[in-house]
Amino acid sequence: MLIGGSGSILILTQGTGCSYYSAESGDAYAPWAFPGAESRPEMIAARAAILAANPHNTQPWALHVSDSGIDLHADFTRNLGSIDGLLREMYIGLGCALENMVIAAQASGRAVGVQLLPDASNASLVASVSLTPAAPTDDPSFAAIARRHTNRGRYADAPPSSALVPALQALVTEAGVQLHVFTSEIDKATFRTGTIDATTAFISDAEMSRDSNAWYRQSAGDILQHRDGVTIDASGNGAATRFFGKELGRPSDATANSYWLDGTRGDQTTGSAFCVLSSPAANGRDDQLRVGRVYQRIHLWLVSQGLAAQPLNQMAELQDREQLKGLAPTFATLLNRLMAATDRRAQMLFRIGYPWDEALKSPRRPIEWVLL
Numbered sequence: 493m494l495i496g497g498s499g500s501i502l503i504l505t506q507g508t509g510c511s512y513y514s515a516e517s518g519d520a521y522a523p524w525a526f527p528g529a530e531s532r533p534e535m536i537a538a539r540a541a542i543l544a545a546n547p548h549n550t551q552p553w554a555l556h557v558s559d560s561g562i563d564l565h566a567d568f569t570r571n572l573g574s575i576d577g578l579l580r581e582m583y584i585g586l587g588c589a590l591e592n593m594v595i596a597a598q599a600s601g602r603a604v605g606v607q608l609l610p611d612a613s614n615a616s617l618v619a620s621v622s623l624t625p626a627a628p629t630d631d632p633s634f635a636a637i638a639r640r641h642t643n644r645g646r647y648a649d650a651p652p653s654s655a656l657v658p659a660l661q662a663l664v665t666e667a668g669v670q671l672h673v674f675t676s677e678i679d680k681a682t683f684r685t686g687t688i689d690a691t692t693a694f695i696s697d698a699e700m701s702r703d704s705n706a707w708y709r710q711s712a713g714d715i716l717q718h719r720d721g722v723t724i725d726a727s728g729n730g731a732a733t734r735f736f737g738k739e740l741g742r743p744s745d746a747t748a749n750s751y752w753l754d755g756t757r758g759d760q761t762t763g764s765a766f767c768v769l770s771s772p773a774a775n776g777r778d779d780q781l782r783v784g785r786v787y788q789r790i791h792l793w794l795v796s797q798g799l800a801a802q803p804l805n806q807m808a809e810l811q812d813r814e815q816l817k818g819l820a821p822t823f824a825t826l827l828n829r830l831m832a833a834t835d836r837r838a839q840m841l842f843r844i845g846y847p848w849d850e851a852l853k854s855p856r857r858p859i860e861w862v863l864l
């Protein structure tokens with residue numbers, strides 16, 4: 493019926509109760525009109541922060557903004573439970589927000605001074621950023637902030653150009669952070685199989701499955717109410733699948749899990765390279781923040797080059813789960829073998845490549861909801 497064209501779609505919509513809604517529309521997507529009419533450098537920086545990549549779109553941040561600086565706070569209530577029992581991904585997401593903030597402030601005529609974890613007695617304060625007038629930078633990553641979206645669709649399996657890996661390595665300037673890039677067929681197969689196995693372990697773990705699906709937003713009403721979480725439109729599926737996914741209503745957790753596993757076996761493990769950002773094994777909060785900064789920087793740069801990225805953190809999430817539950821270190825061992833290092837901690841896993849389709853936006857809570 494869909495092949496019959498838009499008229500058929502209309503008939504079907506009318507016949508099934510109209511739970512369809514168009515992608516990227518309404519107030520939940522308004523923050524992506526960035527920087528819009530905003531001209532104050534500190535507010536441009538704050539508005540950039542809330543567009544950053546973050547785990548499961550939990551948006552675990554709160555901001556205190558003045559014209560001389562911004563304090564970035566963790567909102568510990570917005571956590572992923574058993575998926576992120578160490579809050580490691582939360583801190584990586586906060587690092588991503590920090591990087592967007594820094595790039596936007598510099599492009600808006602501010603020099604920045606960044607202090608990570610500046611006050612040991614204030615656990616929620618993860619970074620203080622000072623802002624002083626300076627010449628604006630002309631950084632293509634600034635224009636990429638509003639165009640960067642996690643792309644969960646199919647990528648071409650083309651090998652990366654010879655310039656790509658050195659260009660990515662040049663972006664890794666934070667202390668202690670390393671980028672491992674896997675392009676050989678054997679390494680890609682190990683990463684792919686490990687990710688599929690970790691997805692199977694994840695969906696077989698009742699707590700992890702529950703905590704993941706709790707952040708899934710099915711309807712237009714859910715999205716508008718929460719303005720966070722994972723949606724059908726951000727799933728990387730084609731228009732027909734997204735259409736029927738909306739019409740059919742919220743799937744059971746078991747059905748959602750099996751779609752995810754199928755996607756991981758298929759489109760979501762295509763691409764030119766798999767990558768791991770690692771930190772020293774100590775795995776400190778500052779390490780995690782630095783990894784987040786580098787991931788966001790890499791993703792913005794890729795977007796500025798017409799490339800795409802998708803984090804694929806199942807193996808790292810299972811590594812944390814093993815640590816917390818005292819389980820055999822199956823995924824920790826696999827990640828260390830991939831990185832050929834025992835003194836490193838795999839922090840942020842992702843794929844990169846040439847996408848078939850543009851990624852769609854995910855919802856965002858407005859800046860007013862996160863200002864302190």
Ligand SMILES: Cc1cc2nc3c(=O)[nH]c(=O)nc-3n(C[C@H](O)[C@H](O)[C@H](O)COP(=O)(O)O)c2cc1C
Binds near residue numbers: 805852
């Ligand atoms: C620490 C971290 C872990 C993530 N893990 C995954 C993942 O395993 N799979 C995935 O598809 N996206 C993952 N993401 C991407 C987020 O889901 C995404 O950034 C969020 O939903 C917001 O969407 P956007 O990136 O399109 O703005 C991760 C992001 C961060 C920062």
